[in-house]
Amino acid sequence: MTVVHCAPVAPVIGDHDGNRRRVLTAIGSAVAAGAQVVVLPELATCGYAFTDVAEARAAGIAADDPLFADWSRAAGPAVVVGGFAELGDDGELYNSAAMVDASGVLAVYRKTHLWDREKLLFRPGDSAPPIVHTGHGRIGLLICYDLEFPEVTRNLAERGAELIAAPVNWPLVDRPDGEHPPETVIAMAAARTNRLCFAICDRSGTERDITWTGGSTTITADGWPQGPIADLDLSLSRNKWLSPHNHALNDRRLSF
Template identity: 40%
Template sequence: MSEKAQGDRKDAAVTIACVQMEPQVGDVSGNIGRSCAKIEQAAEAGATLVVLPELANSGYVFSSRDEAYDHAETAGTGPASTAWSELAQRHGLHIVAGLAERDGAALYNAAAVIGPGGYVGTYRKMHLWNEENLYFEPGNLGFPVFRTPIGRIGCLICYDIWFPEAFRLLAVQGADLVCVPTNWVPVPGQTPERRAMANVLCMGAAHSNSFFVAAADRVGTERGQAFIGQSVICDVSGWPIAGPASRDDEEILTATVDLADARRKRNWNAFNQPLRDRRVDVYDTVLGAEVRPGWF
C-alpha cells in the first residue's frame, strides 16, 4: 500500500525541522547538495519531518521562462527528488520540499512530499506571486492532504497563506499539520521592528483551524530581491513553538509535537470548537470547491 493511502500514525510524536537556507539560482547541483547536507544535519538532531524552502532545487528569481524550465525537474524522478528520497529512506524521514516542477511543457511551483518509502505526492502552488505568473502555471491539483504514517500532512506555498480558504480546505479534510515551503519577501509596512506579517498569518491559521503550521523560509538576496527569513513552527493554539528564526542567517528550527493534538485540543470550551462551529447552513463545507476523490 502506498503511503498516500495510509492514514494511521505509527507514533504521534513528530520532530519537525524547518530548514532555513539560501538556494542560489543557476546552481541546481549545489542547491541539491546543500539541501541534502541540511537534511542530514536535521536527521542527526532527531528530525522525523524536514521542511525545505520554496523552489529549494532551483533558486527563485529567474531571468526567463527558459531558465526556469532548465532548472526544473519531474517530481518524484528528477535529481533533487531522487537525492531527497535516498535520504528519506536512509534516515526514516518525511520531507516536504519546494520544487520547480516540469510536467511536459508546463511548469509548476510545487512541493514534493517524500517518505521513507519514496515519493508520496505533489502540491502545486495555487496563488502565484508577481513574476511567477510569467513562468509557472497556477496549481491544478487542489489542496490534497497526504495521509502518511506520521500524520495527515497538507502543503501550501508562500503567497497561498494569504488566502484563509486554503488553510480551511486543508482543515476540513483532516490535516494535522500544514507545511509551508516559502520564499517570503518584504511586504508594505514591514519594518525590522515588526513581526513579519507572514508569521502573523501562520499563527492565525494554526489558531483558527487547530492544526500545526511549519513554515521554512529562505534567506539572502538573489538578483536584487531580498528575502526575510523568520521561519516559524506554530502549535495548534497558534503560538510559535520554534522561531521565528533569524532574518538573515541559515539555521534549522526544530520542535517535537504530538500531532494528535490537532484533534484532541480542538475544543476551546464546553460550547466552542472552530471547525464544528462553522455555519455550513450559510456556506458549504468546502467553500464551493470541487470535491476531489480521496478528500474525505
Template identity: 40%
Template sequence: MAQEATIQISCAQFEPRIGEKNANVEHSLALIETLAKDGSQLIVLPELCNSGYVLESREEAYDLAEDVATGETIDAWTKAAADRNVTLVAGFLERDGVKLYNSAIVIGPDGVIGTYRKTHLWAAEALFFERGDLGFPVFHTRFGRLGVLICYDGWFPEAWRLLALQGADIVCVPTNWVPMENQPGHLPAMANILCMGAAHSNSMVVAACDRVGTERDQPFIGQSVIVDHNGWPVAGPASKSEPELITARVDLSQARRQRNWNAFNQVVRDRRTDLYGEMLGTTAQPNWY
C-alpha cells in the first residue's frame, strides 16, 4: 500500500433536504460521478448529508437512520466508490440497535474502511444522538492515513492532536457549520480559522465540506475549504450560500516530511510530555514517527 502520494481531493458542498433521503443520496451520487470524472480520488460530503440535519423528533430520526451493514445509503455509496475508483468520506445518520449517532463513513474502492461517530455534540443534537464511542480512529487508505472529525469536533484541539499523534496525514471534516455570534464580516469564518490553525499546528492536510441553505429556520454558512499541511487554503473557502465543488491537488507525504519548521523545532517532538500525558489520557497508540 503506497503511503506517499499526490492526490486530488474534492469537497462537494450542496444543500441536503430534511427527510428527503432518496433525493439527497441521488444528488450525492451525481456529484461523486462529476468529481470522479474530473480526476478526484478522495471526495468529502457534508455532515448528515443523506438525511438532513434539523430533526424534530426521535421518531423522525429513527425513520431516517440506518446501520452500516444494511443501510441503503451505505450500499449506494459503496457501489459508487467501487465503480468510480474513489474514496469517500460522508456524513450519515447511523443506527446501532436502539442508539443513534451522528456519524461519518469512510469507503474505498474495495468497500467500507471504517466509521467515525461524532464525539462532541452540538446544541439539540444531544436530544437525538449518543456521544461518539469509537475514539479518534485513523484509517489506512491506499494514499495515506486518514482521520475524520465532524463539525463541532473541530473546536477541540485535543481531537486534532490525537489524530496527528496517530499519524494522520489528512483529516476530513463533514460539517454543517452554522453562523457564529459576533463573527466579524471582514475576517474568515471561525470554522475556517480553526481548520487552518489545526492544519498548521499538527502538519496535516484538512478537507472540510459544509452544506448551504436554510433548514427549519436554521441557516448554514457554506465556505467549505481544503487546507494544506502548512495551514494555508489551497481550495476555497467556497460560497457562503450556493452549492459549489472545490478541488485541490496535495502531496500528503509532505505532511510527514515537513513537520520540522526549522533546525530546532518539530511540532510533535517539541511537546512537553514531561508536563502532560503524551496521548492526553487516551488509550490510542502514538504512530507519528
C-alpha cells in the first residue's frame, strides 16, 4: 500500500518567495502526515492565470533551479511531484512538472497537450511522459489536459506505470448535480480500462477570473475516486487480467 497525498497549494502570481514557502509548507505537512507520494498542482510554483507572455516568462525557472533542492530536503522519505514554469535551455517556456525525492530531481516532464490560452504562453513538450521506478512504485507523469487523451494514459500503462501522478489546474465547468467533474470521469475511465492508479492534484478557490474545480482525487486501479488522500494498492496495477479470458492491454483487436 502507498499513502498518496494530493497537497493543496494556492500560489500567487508574482510572489516568488511566498510561493516557494507555500509549496514547502504543503510538502512538509503531507510528509509529516505520512505521505509517501505527494502531488502538487500544475504550475504550483507560480500560478496559472497569466495576463501575457511577459508575466508568464517572469515566472520561469530552470529545471536545475535551487528550488528543487529545497523540495528534495522537504521530501524526507516521500516522492514529490509538482508543476512549475520551466525556462528551457532553448529559451522557450514550458508548462512542466518535476518528480523529486531526497536524492534530487528524478524526472522533468514538459506538458505536451496545451489547453486554450496556454498555447499563447508556453511551448509544448515533444517527449513521451517519463515513468520512474521509485521506492514507492513506478510513477508516471502527466499534466492536466494530457489526461484527456486515452492513447496517452494507455501508453503509460503499456510501459509499466502503476500510478500516474498528475498536477492539474481544472477551470470549473458546468456539470449535472451528482456527477463528478468531467475530467475526473475521464481519469476514472482511464484507470478502469488500463488497471492503473491516479493521483490528481487540482487547485481550488479562484485565481483572477478563473474559478477552480477543486477536483483533487486519487483513483484506484478499479477506477473509483478516493478523495485527495488515500492508501492506494499500486500492486493491483500489475494485474491486467479482467476475467479468466480477458486482458486489458492485450485484448484490443482492431488497428486503425
